[in-house]
Amino acid sequence: MKKNIISPLLSFFSLLFLGCTAQAPIAENSTPQTLLWRISGNQLARPSYLFGTMHIMCAKDAIVSPQLQQVLDSAKQVYFEVDLDNMVEMIASMKAMAMxxxxxxxxxxxxxxxxxxxxxxxxxxxxxxxxxxxxxxLLLSAMIAEQAMQCEATNGMEMMILAEAAKRKKEILGLETMSYQAGLFDSIPYATQAKELLKAIDSAGADNTEVQQLLAAYKAQDLEKINALTIKEEGSLEGNLDLLLYGRNRNWVQKMPALMKESSNLFAVGAGHLPGENGVIQLLRNAGYTLTPLLNEMKPSATAK
Known part of the structure; x- marks a missing residue:
């Protein structure tokens, strides 16, 4: 199941099926195992922040940490991969989702x-x-990933962050459009996609250890493990990683400097986009920014299901 490459569309299907204040200090981790990063340097007047999301996960594990809430307090805008607050765009993208x-x-x-x-x-x-x-x-394959979660209920980090941002009346924006995302799949033969869909269906009822491994890596905030699982998982779509993952990372990093120069932002994108030599963290470092790992305490609530 292509949970990382096609992850942006999971947020869409989840909807179908289900003046800055001073930033308070956030303690840095002793190790870089975290989903939350501060972007500074390179003549930025204010830091921006980067957070790795998971689009579908067990609801009890979808937690906006106190540190991430603090970032939301200070950030002027929240950028997701796509504008999840724009229902007009979602409806308009339906045409691009069709073959x-x-x-x-x-x-x-x-x-x-x-x-x-x-x-x-x-x-x-x-x-x-x-x-x-x-x-x-492949869009239908994305829907099947939820079936392997073995949760009483599912949610996504984007939906949690979106709710917290709404409470704070933050502007929600997207780094790309849903129509653009859906259009990327036209570059992969539909017959190849159909075979991947069959594989996803045939494995849906099995004990999917890869899904559980990915969930565990996300809960541990282990980006190196997430990166290894992403590359392994997408092996059957070899040749399309640059189109669907790395190329998008490069596009985002080209847009981010102008956005960060204008205001302090939170960029919340799929965790699989962050690590590796072609990941957003390294690409921003290559562009002259300082990326600092921050503490991100994701502790399940005792009442969560």
């Missing part, structure tokens, strides 16, 4: 394979499969 030239899932599979896919999605969510089958197969 081109009227292709449907049925056109890409044998009759027996099509039956397996349609049976899996029957009764899942408010949209009938006749609507879903026009979508690019």
């Amino acid at each position: 081109q030239n009227g292709v449907t899932i049925k056109d890409l599979l044998t009759p027996s394979e099509y039956e397996r896919v349609s049976t899996y999605f029957k009764g899942k969510g408010p949209l009938p499969f006749k609507v879903l089958e026009v979508y690019k197969p």
Whole structure:
């Protein structure tokens, strides 16, 4: 299941299916195992912040730490991968989520394979499969990741941060549009995507250790482990990492300097985008910024389910 590369669209499907004050000091970690980073230097008047999210996880583990809340207090704006507060954009992006030239899932599979896919999605969510089958197969694969979570309830860090930002009346923006994200999948043959969808469905009922490993790495805030799992997991889509992951990182880092020069911001993007030589952390360092790991205490509430 392509949970990291296609992660931005999970936030969309989750919605379908479910003047700056002074920044108080935040203690730095003794090790860089954290999801929260301060961006400073390079003539920035005020620091900005970078946070690694997970789009779908167990609700009890989706926690906005006291340190992240402190960042939200001071940041002027919150940038997600896409503007999750813009329902007009979400609706407009539906067209880009459909395969081109009227292709449907049925056109890409044998009759027996099509039956397996349609049976899996029957009764899942408010949209009938006749609507879903026009979508690019990898978008449907994203929906299946939630089934392997083994949680009483699921949530996403973006939704949690969005709620906290709304309380503070912070402006919500996106580093790219949903239509752009959905359009990226046109570069991957639909037949290849359909085979990946079948694999995701066939493994949905199994004990998915990779999903559990990714969840554990996220809870441990271990970016190196997240990076290793991301690269391993996406092996079947070899050749598309630059298109769907690294290329987007470069695009974001080109946009961020102007945004940070204007105001202090929180950039909350999928954790898989942060680590590695092609990750946002290293790319920002290459651009002359100082990236400092900050304490991020994610402690589950005793009443969380």
